Amino acid sequence: MDPETRQIKLALMGVGRWGTHLLRNCLAHPQLQVRAVVDPSSERLTTIAQTFHLDASVALLRSWEAALNIDGLEAVAIATPATTHEAMVTAALKRQLHVLCEKPLTLTANTSKALCQLARQQNRQLFIDHTYLFHPAVMVAKANLNRLGTPRYGYAARTNLGPVRHDVDALWDLAIHDIAIFNHWLGDFPTHVQAQGLNWLKRSNQVQLADVVWCRLKYASGFEATVHLCWANPHKQRQLTMVCDRGSLIFDEMRPESPLTLQLGQLEADTFSPIGLSTESIDIPKQEPLATMCEHFVQSVLTNQSSSISSGIVGTDLVAILEALSKSLNQAGAWISTQ
Numbered sequence: 001m002d003p004e005t006r007q008i009k010l011a012l013m014g015v016g017r018w019g020t021h022l023l024r025n026c027l028a029h030p031q032l033q034v035r036a037v038v039d040p041s042s043e044r045l046t047t048i049a050q051t052f053h054l055d056a057s058v059a060l061l062r063s064w065e066a067a068l069n070i071d072g073l074e075a076v077a078i079a080t081p082a083t084t085h086e087a088m089v090t091a092a093l094k095r096q097l098h099v100l101c102e103k104p105l106t107l108t109a110n111t112s113k114a115l116c117q118l119a120r121q122q123n124r125q126l127f128i129d130h131t132y133l134f135h136p137a138v139m140v141a142k143a144n145l146n147r148l149g150t151p152r153y154g155y156a157a158r159t160n161l162g163p164v165r166h167d168v169d170a171l172w173d174l175a176i177h178d179i180a181i182f183n184h185w186l187g188d189f190p191t192h193v194q195a196q197g198l199n200w201l202k203r204s205n206q207v208q209l210a211d212v213v214w215c216r217l218k219y220a221s222g223f224e225a226t227v228h229l230c231w232a233n234p235h236k237q238r239q240l241t242m243v244c245d246r247g248s249l250i251f252d253e254m255r256p257e258s259p260l261t262l263q264l265g266q267l268e269a270d271t272f273s274p275i276g277l278s279t280e281s282i283d284i285p286k287q288e289p290l291a292t293m294c295e296h297f298v299q300s301v302l303t304n305q306s307s308s309i310s311s312g313i314v315g316t317d318l319v320a321i322l323e324a325l326s327k328s329l330n331q332a333g334a335w336i337s338t339q
Contacts, residue, residue: 008098008301010075011036011067013088015048018102019079022129025294026077027052032298034058036067064088068095075301078102079129081167086111089126093118098125098301103176105315109323112316119312125300126312130180133309134292136284137251137260142185144262144282149246154182154225156240159233164201169209171195171325174229176318178240181251182217182225184309185242189317189338190217190225195325196333200232215325218335260284 010032012023019039026032036059039045045060054060061067067076068091075098078088086106092099093115105112105128119126132138145151156178165173183189197210212230219225228237238253247264255261258281265277293310300307307314324336 005031006302007031007033008074008298009033009035009070009072010077011038011064011070011073013038013064013067013076013078014080014102015039015044016079020048020051021290022077022079022102022294023048023052025288025290028291029294029298031302032294035070035073036061038062038064038067065091068092068097073097075100082107082172083167086115089115090118093122093124093126096122096124098127100127100129100297101315102129103315104172104319104322105312106319107172109316109320112312112319116312116316123304125297125304125306126315127297127300127307128310128312128315129290129293130176130310130314130318131289131293132177132181133184134296135289136287136292137253137282138181138184140282140284141249141251141260145185145242145244145249147247147262148242148244148249148264149266151186151221151223151242151244153223154240154242155227156182156225157228157237159228159230160236161234162231164211164231165209166203166207169197169213169329170211170229170231171197171213171215171329172322173231175213175215175227175325176322178225178227179215179217179321180314180318181240182242183314183317186219186221186223188219188221188223190219190321191339192218192335192337193321193324193328194333194335195329197329210329213329217321258282 026034038061040062076092077100079102082104089099158174194216197213199208199210201211211232215227217225240251242249246266250261253259260282262280265274268275321338324338328334328336
């Protein structure tokens, strides 16, 4: 069958906030045929069916295990809480299905590694939805980094007044985005990490989850990054900056008209005076990152080739970093090796 026209039969697990966005993009992709939508809430399934005008060809199921029995199924997309990922991904891979899984892949590096190994054994693709890696600004920024010289350090802020999670802390909720971007831009992985946090929001169930966290990342090249994360900040910030020896790159999502900026310039050798200063806004394509991610997943399945951008290995590396950061957070900010 022509790979340019072949349709991949897919079941989607979970239609919460993100799962609904994922369903919209799967339905819009000409090479994805959604055969089932799964959610434990019957009311939610009814709403989804009405919203997207789903016909009888799309099964509405409350059991994800039942969805795996659909004849001709080739792939699953999983947009459920991270605690459920290991069981779902394992079952799907054992059924010889390709898997698109929401981040984080699992909550431990060891379980993520085991899933990557299972995918290799089954000769199936394990693709992780790190949507920011498919953001046009992130992709264009990577292509422009060589203009700025040697990366020196970076900093990021991902804060807002809510929404507050009750299953994970601000570190696991927010940090993965900026760490993924730094790793992607650098083509590297931090060797040591540090995290410190505070718990100001007192929950009725007495669960202590850090709602403000500061992370530090050290890379073998000497590059260092700092990331500020918070659920209780009066300013909504979605900004990431990389400072290099010939200029800086700024990705600021709160400037939708021009989220990507290059600030060129450097310090003169003897006087350390700024020279060659200029600011350049970079045009980026108007495309939805989630749609681009779906296209990459489709191509990964059709070619049965692992994604260089967001494979299971990439997802496992990020889980390992979050694990190390959590360990540091619980040890009053001790530096932890990621090796």
